[in-house]
Amino acid sequence: MRTAFVAGVTLTLLLGACASRPAPAIAVSSPSPSPSQLDGCVNPGDGVPAELRESEITTVTAIMLGTGTRGVVLTPEHGGTICQWLPFGRTLAGQGYHVLIWDPGLDPVSEIGYFTGVLRAAGANHVVLVGASNGANIATFGAARVSPPVDGLAWLSGEDVLYVAGKDARPVSEAAGQVVVPVLFIAAQDDPMRCAYVADELAKLMPAKQKRVLVVPGDKHGVALLSGDSRSVVTPALTDFLDIHTASS
Numbered sequence: 001m002r003t004a005f006v007a008g009v010t011l012t013l014l015l016g017a018c019a020s021r022p023a024p025a026i027a028v029s030s031p032s033p034s035p036s037q038l039d040g041c042v043n044p045g046d047g048v049p050a051e052l053r054e055s056e057i058t059t060v061t062a063i064m065l066g067t068g069t070r071g072v073v074l075t076p077e078h079g080g081t082i083c084q085w086l087p088f089g090r091t092l093a094g095q096g097y098h099v100l101i102w103d104p105g106l107d108p109v110s111e112i113g114y115f116t117g118v119l120r121a122a123g124a125n126h127v128v129l130v131g132a133s134n135g136a137n138i139a140t141f142g143a144a145r146v147s148p149p150v151d152g153l154a155w156l157s158g159e160d161v162l163y164v165a166g167k168d169a170r171p172v173s174e175a176a177g178q179v180v181v182p183v184l185f186i187a188a189q190d191d192p193m194r195c196a197y198v199a200d201e202l203a204k205l206m207p208a209k210q211k212r213v214l215v216v217p218g219d220k221h222g223v224a225l226l227s228g229d230s231r232s233v234v235t236p237a238l239t240d241f242l243d244i245h246t247a248s249s
Contacts, residue, residue, distance in 0.1 A: 062102035062115055064122060066093030070246035071124025073116055074101040075135030077222045078163055084223045097242065098124045104138060108164060112142035116150060126246040128152040132222035137162040137172050144178035152182045152245035154238055157195040157222045176202045182210035184241045186234055190219040
């Protein structure tokens with residue numbers, strides 16, 4: 001099984017509709033020439049298929065980049081895909097991180113826990129969850145509930161409710177009150193989703209002893225914070241956080 005966890009492997013998690021389902025299955029797929037959502041951001045040389053598989057049951061796709069003990073799980077924005085985080089994921093892998101990027105399905109809170117376990121099984125002893133927008137909401141629930149606990153949470157432009165297709169929105173406050181791991185909040189001052197305000201409010205609710213709220217000028221949202229004028233502040237803050245909290249103790 002260890003040979004499956006190499007840089008650029010694609011993992012497919014199949015989720016049944018039953019509450020008491022068996023452990024999810026992982027399928028390793030070969031590259032496909034079919035056009036898809038991943039064309040243009042994943043190349044055949046990356047060793048991952050250019051096709052997001054769909055069937056009558058939900059399919060959650062993830063890719064793993066890099067190797068080693070320092071793990072990072074990247075969760076995209078609502079309606080986004082692996083493509084959003086792929087450039088940054090490749091950068092992290094080049095810096096020695098073991099990175100897993102995934103596309104949330106219909107049960108993202110359970111899924112992020114599962115994929116954290118996948119990354120740990122692949123050799124990551126320390127894992128930080130990083131999410132953008134609704135991905136930050138999912139990562140917050142993960143930071144509260146994944147067992148064993150993760151080593152940190154990096155929150156970019158999250159909101160006060162978790163959105164899941166076909167389900168009622170869940171207040172992120174119910175998870176925030178259980179987050180005890182170190183947290184980095186990053187938001188733009190003029191984000192139309194009022195993310196800077198939400199960051200302050202969630203930070204007050206979290207019992208975590210290590211919390212930092214970083215507010216930058218402008219109105220960029222989510223992964224876009226890693227580009228443009230905000231990049232010079234956001235990128236080093238995020239990478240420093242990852243460096244500190246994935247370091248071996």
